[in-house]
Amino acid sequence: MNSIESSHVPLVIRDLNVAYQTKVVVWDADFDAPPGKLVAIVGPNGAGKSTMLKAALGLIPIASGSVRFFGLPYEKARHRVAYVPQRETVDWDFPxxxxxxxxxxxxxxxxxxxxxxxxxxxxxRAALAKVGLSDYASRQISQLSGGQQQRVFLARALAQDADLYLMDEPFASVDAATERAIVDVLRELRSRGKTAVCVHHDLPTVPEYFDHVALLNMRVVSQGPVDKTFTAENLRKTYGARLTLLEEAAQAVERARVSAQHRATL
Amino acid sequence: MNWTELDTWIVITGVLVCLACALPGAFLMLNRQSMLGDGISHAVLPGLAIAFLLTHSRDILPMVVGAVVAGVLTAVLTQAVQRFGQVESGAALGVVFCGLFATGLILIRVASDRVDLDADCVLYGSIETAVVDVARVPRVALISGGLFLVNALLTVLFYKELRLAAFDPALATTLGFNADAIRLGLTLVASVTTVLAFESVGSILVIAMLVVPAATASLLTSNLSRLLVTAMLFAAASAVLGHIGAITLPGFAGRLLGHPGLGATSSAAMMAVTAGILFLLVWVFSMWRDSHGRPQRSTPT
Structure with missing residues (x-):
């Protein structure tokens, strides 16, 4: 575990507790985002994934615990952090x-x-070009498709030119072209030494898109490099014994193993 | 139609009040808080009563302070009821402003034993008598003018912040523009505007001007700065046409119905009615335009 004050670690969360009134949502969570990596936060619905990000950013009050961005409290590291909220949180009919x-x-x-x-x-406009939306710059946002709206959000984060990108379900219900565009942008960010943390729902794509993974169900069940952490055993601990999810997870793990072997043989 | 200097001042005051209300009204609409103006205009009553009971005067300053405190309290309490009572925002506002309004009525009954603090006067105001003044420029015209200038200045200064906090409060807060504070500031401006404006024109016109011009403009444009300008045009047009309607229509209707004795009606009410009629016309126009294949305002693809 990293020291909470180390200035090269983009995000360190220690003993974080968040509650909505009396209902505990995040419980004693420890989380590290290593520099220059793409990190997925996965877990079942209501596991507190979005809540953990929002609490870290000070958008909802934390009951206890500490959060450091590059060794600093958020207010002092604001300029190095970009946040992409869930698409549904804003009104896309806004003028x-x-x-x-x-x-x-x-x-x-x-x-x-x-x-x-x-x-x-x-x-x-330059940021919009990076997500392939140059031609849509002056479009009113309600005239964009869901995927294009998500890319607008991504472009906004790119415009912030941060070192750490926190994204809440960037891949949720987007078209294939958008998914591709987001993956390309994430990899380009990584190649420039940036870090991205994404709340992610689609288990099968975790090994393909991300380097690190944190499995969350109220508390962080396990976290680390995908090949070591994203195992059937850990997924069972996170999701419980729900059959379909486990099958999905098993397939994902199998695919990860195959692609790792593939990479090793190259 | 017999146009006098009085009519000119009524129209000038009406236009200024309507312009002053349309600007914060547009941002309230974008924050989905349009009815906050309605809530505030009722909820200020206990503020006025308490200010009076404390100071024993009806000077404008303690009245405004009392009203603004009550207005901000409305916004804060509504948010608290919504968050902790887990009820829908319209219901939360209803609970808060009815409670405050009723409290105000009780307080006014108590106070009215000692002095003339008239609830009717607070609610309906009277633009016709308010402009009758000894000075060359009536006081209400000066107040409305000042109010409009301040609101216009604030809109220009904080345009970017207001837009950001209304569209994406989470991003605003993470960027260091506290969205709650910006929204509270808007509430504050709306409270002051409501209080100062309804002293002269009554609450119906204030509520109408906070909501209707912005709603009308939003049917026509999806560009925020154009929306603000359009809303102001509709606000001003409502004031002018409303007053003309108020002094001509009753006589006209009277002759039509065989009661030539009918005089002019309330200008403030007629301005509000005109705003509603303009909304209706624009709504019909926008439906006609959309059905004729012109570029639509919003088509999710």
Whole structure:
């Protein structure tokens, strides 16, 4: 385990407890996001995955525990962290265009009261180009498909130019082209030494898309490199004995083993 | 139609009040809090009563302070009821403002034994008598003008922050723009606007202007700055057409119905009715436009 103060570790969570009124949602969670890795947080519905991210960012109050970003409290590390909320949390009928939404990622650097200028809009357009949405910049956001909306959110995070990206279910109900685009962006981020932590639902793709995985069910059941941690045994501990999920997991583990062998033979 | 200097001042005041309300109203709508204006306009009653009971004066300053405190309390309590009582936001607002309004009525009954603090006056205001003034520029015109200027300035200064907090409060907060604080600030502005405006024009016009021009504009555009300008145009048009309607229509209707004695009706109410009629016309227009294959406002693909 990393020391909580070490400044090269993007995110360290220790003994985190979060409760909604009297219902405990996250219980004594310990979590580390190693630098330069793509990390998945997986677990059953209601396991507290999104809650853990939101609590770490100070969006919901924590009952106890500590959170450090690059060794600092969030307020001091804000400029190095980008957050992508779940797509459904915002109103997509809101009167803004795609480029306006992406430019929101630049507001912190602008500061209070200063208006968005041509420079910010150009940066926002560049970010949209990276997710393949150059032609959609001035579209009103309700005229975009679900996948395109998710890519707008991703572009906004890219515009923030952070070192750590926290994404809440970026792959939830998106089309194949968007899934591809997100994976490409994640890998490009990793190649530049950035870290991304994604809440993820689709177990079979975990070994393909991510380097590290944290299995969460109220507490962190297990975490570490995918090939060591993403095992049938750990998944059973996380998900309980639900048959279909376990079958899915077993297939995923098998696929991971095969692809690891494949890589080893290359 | 017999247009006098009084009519000019009524229209000027009406336009300024309507403009001042339309701006925060648009952002309340985007925050899905449109009815907060309605809630505030009722919930300020105990604030007015308590301010009066404490200071024994009806000066504008203690009244405004009392009303603003009550207005902000409405917003905060509504959020608390919603979060901890786990009820839907409209129901939470209803619970809070009815409770506060009823408390206000009781307090006013208590206070009215000693002085004339008239609930009717608070609720319905009267733009016609308010502009009758000894000064060259009526006080209500000055107040409305100041209110509009302040609201316009705040909208320009905090346009980006208001938009961010309304669209994505989670992102706003992680970026260091505390969304709760920004929304509370908007509530504060809405409270002050409501209080100052309904002193002159009554609460119906205030509620109407917080909600209707923004709703009308949102039928026509999906660009926020254009929406604000359009809402202001509809607000101003409602004020002008409303007053003209108020002084002409009753006479016209009276002649039609054979009661030539009918005089002018309440201008403030007519302005609110006009806003509603304009909304209806625009709504019909937008349906007609959408059915004729013109580019639609929102089509999820």
């Amino acid at each position: 803004v265009s795609a480029v306006d939404v992406v430019a929101m990622g630049l507001y912190r650097r602008l500061g209070w009261c200063l208006p968005v200028r041509r420079k910010e809009l150009d940066q926002a």
